Amino acid sequence: MTRFVDVRNMVRWAAARGPERILSEMVGYVEADFGRWEEFDKTPRVASHTPYGVIELMPASDSETYGFKYVNGHPSNPAHGFQTVTAFGVLADVSNGYPTFMSEMTLLTAFRTAATSAMVARKLARPDAKRVALIGTGSQSEFQALAFRSVLGIAKLSVWDTDPAAVEKFVRNMAPLGFDIAVAPSAAEAVRGADIVTTCTADKAKAVILSADMVEPGMHINAMGGDCPGKTELDPAILDRGDVFVEFDPQTRVEGEIQQMPADFPVTEFWQVLNGQAAGRTSADQVTIFDSVGFAIEDFSALRYVRDAVATTDFFDEIDLVANPDDPKDLFGLIGALVPTG
Amino acid sequence: MTRFVDVRNMVRWAAARGPERILSEMVGYVEADFGRWEEFDKTPRVASHTPYGVIELMPASDSETYGFKYVNGHPSNPAHGFQTVTAFGVLADVSNGYPTFMSEMTLLTAFRTAATSAMVARKLARPDAKRVALIGTGSQSEFQALAFRSVLGIAKLSVWDTDPAAVEKFVRNMAPLGFDIAVAPSAAEAVRGADIVTTCTADKAKAVILSADMVEPGMHINAMGGDCPGKTELDPAILDRGDVFVEFDPQTRVEGEIQQMPADFPVTEFWQVLNGQAAGRTSADQVTIFDSVGFAIEDFSALRYVRDAVATTDFFDEIDLVANPDDPKDLFGLIGALVPTG
Structure with a gap:
């Protein structure tokens, strides 16, 4: 059986x-x-x-x-x-x-995606990170918030979504669990001053959820919603602003944010950072980007x-x-x- | 649900x-x-x-x-x-x-494999086919016998397997259902005079279950057990003796009997025969070979x-x-x- x-x-x-x-x-x-x-x-x-x-x-x-x-x-x-x-x-x-x-x-996929985000952020975000911006408050958002608190101890959130009902749902679910939540009037406001930015939207399109002018020195960007061909969330200029980490290079080239970049655009597979075989964050000002597509x-x-x-x-x-x-x-x-x- | x-x-x-x-x-x-x-x-x-x-x-x-x-x-x-x-x-x-x-x-896979064999044999075997030789009497064999009877009306079988207990099991299962079964002392004896030959063995190796000298004019060979790289059942010389039909060319090149042949070895996808876009059997003496690997x-x-x-x-x-x-x-x-x- x-x-x-x-x-x-x-x-x-x-x-x-x-x-x-x-x-x-x-x-x-x-x-x-x-x-x-x-x-x-x-x-x-x-x-x-x-x-x-x-x-x-x-x-x-x-x-x-x-x-x-x-x-x-x-x-x-x-x-x-x-x-x-x-x-x-x-x-x-x-x-x-x-x-x-x-x-x-x-x-379980919601749990594993959030667990992966937190695992990577623990290695790549600044150790003094205190606030997470969540862009997109759909099905995955609560799991992200809980993972960052559970694994990194971060309970301060700024959130934004195009759908006010989704934001309201997020606050209704998370406020009773002790999170300190600021509802932002725009993505730019949510991101401003955040240490970690999670983009988690679901349009099957080349969208620009995060533009390059919103990115501040030292940010860790956890980009999760770009995960199939023709579906991206980041202004490609952001990918040149920081160092890009991926799960499995051959899959991410096709599905991830880096589908917008030339085939030889440099990325690091995260497992190498974990094993000390490649550098992760090397300075407090560095922008780190996890181009996450979800791997088997x-x-x-x-x-x-x-x-x-x-x-x-x-x-x-x-x-x-x-x-x-x-x-x-x-x-x-x-x-x-x-x-x-x- | x-x-x-x-x-x-x-x-x-x-x-x-x-x-x-x-x-x-x-x-x-x-x-x-x-x-x-x-x-x-x-x-x-x-x-x-x-x-x-x-x-x-x-x-x-x-x-x-x-x-x-x-x-x-x-x-x-x-x-x-x-x-x-x-x-x-x-x-x-x-x-x-x-x-x-x-x-x-x-x-269900046993049913669908047998149904596919019968569908192809109905098109490619001689219309006057009266006897099927079954080489290999494992899990798939009864389903093959039932499919040939149900779809082509053939109830006369000659069978052989290296495992006498498997032959005995086959006879025990099928004789009560009205089949006329001859248990052969060798693969060659089972094949002699048969109109359709089914090879269905499971060794993960390049085996020669059927050799070229056993093949007679007009036979239809239903070769099912060669279905992954390094696993074949037929003497490659047989593939030159007849016309080879496959399910899906790109998969069969890797997995089927034709993995033993050059990359440009000519084969016909069966769906084209079914739709009248390619020739199937064109004469009573022609040897037809279905190099079946199982397709999605x-x-x-x-x-x-x-x-x-x-x-x-x-x-x-x-x-x-x-x-x-x-x-x-x-x-x-x-x-x-x-x-x-x-």
Whole structure:
């Protein structure tokens, strides 16, 4: 039987364990996997693009465990009452290919994206960072805020979104949890004086959410919403203002903010910073930019973490996903026993 | 909610509907999809190879529906009590990216592989074909036999396998269903005088299951077991003796029997034969070879068929795979409502 965490169990488990504890524990798993980057079988995700959006499969594996995520991105979904991003994922045993664990990943992707942002910011933002600007207060925003507080201790936020109802929702969710939130009248006002800027919007277009004149010395920019061809958030001039860090170069060249730049535009894969093989932030005035598109290893880590964390709880079901005849060569026997003979 | 056909429901449904009815109905779906080949978004499958075997993701989509299959191939699995091939698959709505249907596909892959073999043989084998030789009597063999009877009316079989227990199992399963089965003492004996030869073995190696001297004029060879790099079944000389038909050229060049041939070795994609755009069998003496590796559109068709066929039955469950907050931008609200405020 395959263990399965459905939406109901994910919600119950997340509430019981606490989102901030989950985020800090998950950063441990993501960081451990980024730290052994070279052990992974890596491939850019396989994307199917349509005028409506994109559906992607994101596989990654080490020598013991294979994992993949199914994920969609449909920017116009919220206007029709649907989530922009939904996802589910599976882990399997490399030695026999059997799936062992399946989970909803709509919520889990929100957690893993925020955990990755916080992991990177802990390395690249100024150690004295005190305020995060959140541009975009959609589905991902609360998870970002909780990750920055849980992992970096930052509880001061300035927020902005084109949709006032989304801002109101964010404040309603986060103010009771003790955050100090300033609602800004514009993106520029939200960004002014911030130490970390997260851009997290969902237009499938070349947008300029952040322009070069808004960037101040020493800022860390966490650019998450540019994540497929034709979808960017940053004024390309910003990319020349700082040092750009990415997850997996071959994927980010196609999907990230750097799709706007020449093919030889210099970037650093973050795992090398983590392992001390490349420089991260080298001065307090330096602008650092995390051009985040989401990589399969992060999903692998998130699935590993949930699998381990729920193992000792009752927040999972078992599903009958793999046919398992007594004689492995007698697959037909499963049916044959029930078929009338003639 | 996502409809889910687990192993138990698949077994119950297959027995209730009848395997031969399923195979003939499924051929209709596969043929319909091959007939609109150019409408599909096609990509070679994404494979993760290890010394143990392979794990693959196989996506395909048209303008309305996206589908993918997870499938492994581990030749040494039966020695450890596991299936060589296990699989599951998903259909999703292209317009919003939401998964709508999930099914076990270990059994379903056996059905779809046999349905594809029969669809191709109906076009390429001699119309007067009376006997099928089955080389390899593992998990796939019964489904092949049932498909040839259901679709081509052939009930006369000669069979051979290196494993006598597998042959015995085949006879035990199929003889009561009215097949006329000759157990041959060798592959050569099984093949002699046969009109259609199916090779279906699982060694992950360059094997020669069928040698050129066994091939007779007019034979149709249904070569299914060569399906990943380094895994072939035919003496390459056979490929020069006849005309070779494939599913999807870019995938078969890497995975099929023709991996043994030069890059410009001529092959015909079967969908073109189906649509009258290319010649199939042109004479009674011609040797036709279907170098089958399994293509994502076949899984897409099989999933579509099962989704439609079970819709009016109770052979499915509903699973809670996609988080669906009332406000699509308030994903956190699903958890937040349960988190204590501080």
